Amino acid sequence: MHKISAYYQQYKPLSIASQDALDALSKTVAFPKGYLIHRQGQVCREVFLLEKGVARIFYYRDGNDITNQFFCEGEAIAAMESLYSGKPSYYNIELLEDCQLVKVNYREVEKLYAQYHDLESCGRVLAIHCYLEENERNRSFQMLTAKERYLNLLKTQPGILQRVNLGHIASYIGITQVQLSRIRAEIMG
Amino acid sequence: MHKISAYYQQYKPLSIASQDALDALSKTVAFPKGYLIHRQGQVCREVFLLEKGVARIFYYRDGNDITNQFFCEGEAIAAMESLYSGKPSYYNIELLEDCQLVKVNYREVEKLYAQYHDLESCGRVLAIHCYLEENERNRSFQMLTAKERYLNLLKTQPGILQRVNLGHIASYIGITQVQLSRIRAEIMG
DNA sequence: CGCCGAGTTGAACTGAATCAAGAAACGTGG
DNA sequence: CCACGTTTCTTGATTCAGTTCAACTCGGCG
Numbered sequence: 489m490h491k492i493s494a495y496y497q498q499y500k501p502l503s504i505a506s507q508d509a510l511d512a513l514s515k516t517v518a519f520p521k522g523y524l525i526h527r528q529g530q531v532c533r534e535v536f537l538l539e540k541g542v543a544r545i546f547y548y549r550d551g552n553d554i555t556n557q558f559f560c561e562g563e564a565i566a567a568m569e570s571l572y573s574g575k576p577s578y579y580n581i582e583l584l585e586d587c588q589l590v591k592v593n594y595r596e597v598e599k600l601y602a603q604y605h606d607l608e609s610c611g612r613v614l615a616i617h618c619y620l621e622e623n624e625r626n627r628s629f630q631m632l633t634a635k636e637r638y639l640n641l642l643k644t645q646p647g648i649l650q651r652v653n654l655g656h657i658a659s660y661i662g663i664t665q666v667q668l669s670r671i672r673a674e675i676m677g
Numbered sequence: 678m679h680k681i682s683a684y685y686q687q688y689k690p691l692s693i694a695s696q697d698a699l700d701a702l703s704k705t706v707a708f709p710k711g712y713l714i715h716r717q718g719q720v721c722r723e724v725f726l727l728e729k730g731v732a733r734i735f736y737y738r739d740g741n742d743i744t745n746q747f748f749c750e751g752e753a754i755a756a757m758e759s760l761y762s763g764k765p766s767y768y769n770i771e772l773l774e775d776c777q778l779v780k781v782n783y784r785e786v787e788k789l790y791a792q793y794h795d796l797e798s799c800g801r802v803l804a805i806h807c808y809l810e811e812n813e814r815n816r817s818f819q820m821l822t823a824k825e826r827y828l829n830l831l832k833t834q835p836g837i838l839q840r841v842n843l844g845h846i847a848s849y850i851g852i853t854q855v856q857l858s859r860i861r862a863e864i865m866g
Numbered sequence: 867c868g869c870c871g872a873g874t875t876g877a878a879c880t881g882a883a884t885c886a887a888g889a890a891a892c893g894t895g896g
Numbered sequence: 897c898c899a900c901g902t903t904t905c906t907t908g909a910t911t912c913a914g915t916t917c918a919a920c921t922c923g924g925c926g
Contacts, residue, residue, distance in 0.1 A: 626815050631767075
């Protein structure tokens, strides 16, 4: 089983005490393809570490579902805006394959933040990391074309393309499936 | 003079020690309308607290400048993505009126984080706040129309509209000035 | 063998950008 | 205080990129 402490330590090293306290909170769970580990309208209180499988965050607009983010092995999954704000989430989280996950209750983690300064420091860096990702996504929508965003995705998450259908990727990039198909044809030459 | 500690305490209360340490870092400065307090390509190391005036963050694309964010009195200004990542910034920060500001070196603040747990905790909440704002902006681009974004701005920052010209607002919303003019005509009826 | 979902491709349509011209607001110097 | 030039905003006409609608291809699977 993966450890949450290992995930945290990507951002900053932790004392043994903090590591142990964190790891004591984890529970391994598994769900089938198609399962929603979080639904819009609900407050998100759990963070999932993805050990095996692929997942996505999405929401509905006029009946179509629009993908916001993809997750691969080793990444942490949550409806962060809800987790952080305590308000109901706008998003759903769906497993796109059978998945194995490590579950952690975020309120429990927050309690540990108050106890361990080094852990809270790591939590701060993690929040900054989330900010930077969100900022980057914003930037890519403002500064890049759909084609460039597609090429970016190819570069940063090449594995995703084999595991996820085109419609999801198109909505992630902000265009229709039809348009993405044309862009791909264009890229091929 | 405004105090940085007061700004921080919007998010979480601080001990007297933390407050004093923070406030000891501030310097009051003033610049005229049009001055760039940060330029793209440079690494951002300072945070400014806006005491008097209006400012914006913007970048260039194909010669046009595109506004990313507006700031009013009481808000903290920085090229956050650069401040947090330590990489050169994509953005410029421009004063839209003569401004009075409080300047703080972020590296110094980070040193204080290591010393004072309560301050770092506050810094974590602040980073989360930044994340939530960025997320909200993302969401507004994905889920709302330009018209809705305009109405939102009217509601959340009504003062801005009197103090900033239409072109800046249009690019902030993600459309051309021409289109915004039409939307306004439409709203008037 | 034929159905079904996923992807591609063509044609018509639409909303926003662009181009361009006119009106209004603003500041500056005479 | 007015006249002129500059900038800002509005409005109309045209153009274009991307959506929508629909038909067709392909591969997997009962």
